[in-house]
Amino acid sequence: MKLKILLTLITLLSANSTLAHHSFSAEFDIDKPVSLSGKVTKMQWSNPHGWIYIDVENADGSMTNWALETSAANNLIRRGWKRDHLVAGTVIQVQGFQARNGSATANIRGIVLEDGTRLFSGNADELTK
């Protein structure tokens, strides 16, 4: 599991992936796409954004705990996410955009579980379109 910073823009991920209560563009940098894989250390079912924390192994073998921002926990709940989907130790893959301040924080649109199950985080506004 290596942290890879993708230099190409991932058009699949639209900038509005999890807008809910703050400006995505003010906090996250569309020019800093990231692709991460790691073990869940904590899932925070919070609003207006949920937060998944994963340990990601760096190229030099050290570990970084990344904070991954999803849409509101209420949206995840209504989309059918269950508490046991993200217990500590679960291995997940994500793609997203890193925070402008350079911290190990990213905004993600969905996750892929080890068995290939895809869970879409989406954004609340999509419910309205």
Add this chain to the structure above:
Amino acid sequence: MPRVLKKYLLLNLILMAFPLAAFAQDIPRTADGTPFLQGFWQAQTQAAYNLEDHVAHHDMPAGLSVVAGGTIPYQPQALARRQNNFENRAELDPLNKCFLPGVPRIMAMPWPFQIFQTDEHVAMAFEWTQVFRIIYTAGQEHLYPGFEFWMGDSRAQWEGDTLVVTVSDLNDRTWLDAAGNFHSAAATITERYTLIDKNTIQYQATIDDPKVYTDPWTIEFPLVRQTEMKRLLEYQCQAEVEESNGDFERVDNLWYPAPIPQDNIPFDADAGAQLPLPEAISAIERHDDGTPNITGYYMSDAGGANYGLEKRENLAMFPPARGVVVDPADGVLPYQEWARNEQLERREAWRGYDDPTAHCFVAGIPRSHYVPSPFYILQPPGYVVIFHERMSYRVIPLDDRNHLPDSVRLWMGDAIGHWQGDTLVVESSNYNGKAWLNELGDVISHAQKVIETYTPVSESQIIYRATVADPIPYSRPWTIEMPFNQQQEELLEVACLEDNNDLGHLKDVRDEHRALMQQEN
């Protein structure tokens, strides 16, 4: 025995046998005889400071225990934690961070609240930070059991004249008072609300939590009707904190009492179009008295209005917006030039911090209806009340009252409504001018006056319009329109501030920009 004495004894016997019945005849009731709890209330107790007997401290008045038996039956380890909580309460008390108080703490706090009652709900709107509770009283199914909420999930039934509420799915982050009394996420609270006379609810709560206590225990205190109160005002806890410590900066040209700029193009109040009201496309639901029944859970089809009211393609930084402006006909907001410049600047990343919703403050009107979160409309007698999942509410009285005095300014404004045919018309003013209209930064000031129409056009859709007249940033009134779609869902809770990891990042971006500007100068 003298006859008079016999009669006296008989009367006493009757009163002893049916004391509550004798009282209960004097309480307000609905048409079917259910006690009617609706009104303004406030706890009369010092229990918010400490549920148990306590002497005064510099931050709390003294008070006697409201716990049956005097003390809380803590398990030994839990008692040690309570003591630590008490000693470090300035730092540890969640309420000192303006976090949601939980149940039963909210019921004891020294702030007024309003109870609304329908056949299927008892709802509570608290002045403290616009917290609310919707209590389902008609056996409605709890759709998402097992997820935890700061205010829990409340289901109730009437047992005789007592409303018995079961509160479950509480998290373990709230305290029971300011003295550090606490519970775990395993807690179940059973509340009992009994009108013992027309102006007093006897409130009882039994706290059962086998992880923390040796036995269930009960508190009891009166809620007293605020007979002179006509309207709740606002106390936005975190906004007050951040305005006083400088984290949320005053905007002199938009906040009350900013004047209309002298260089403005004169505001043409009559320039707005007279749009005909939408017509129903199919039968609408009605109450027994013929009034449209718009009660229920709604999500607006806002077309990205939270990212711009005007039509806009996808910017790299913002998602597209469908455009919800229906007047002016070209869909362009009639900005004064300086206000348009302000709007353009607000979309810069370093301004993201300035959007009040990034701080988790309430969204104001009309934005509360198109932030991407649902809301629930209730129609208790004399009111329409809208509860926003983002933890704010609007109480809309349906009467001919006057607005609040001009000096009283609110985030959510002062709304008064009436039915015009099948359309609910809501007219509001007394805004404070602190809100943004969306993340893009569309501008609004304290001078905004809003006329909204809610027209049900089918059993599951309302066409919503808001006409905003604001002579500070605009040259004429403008109108937005969007459908509200009803769904079979239940409202959850957005505890925004409590886990707001974003604001620090936004502040970093803002501060970096400011430092750069300072360097350049």
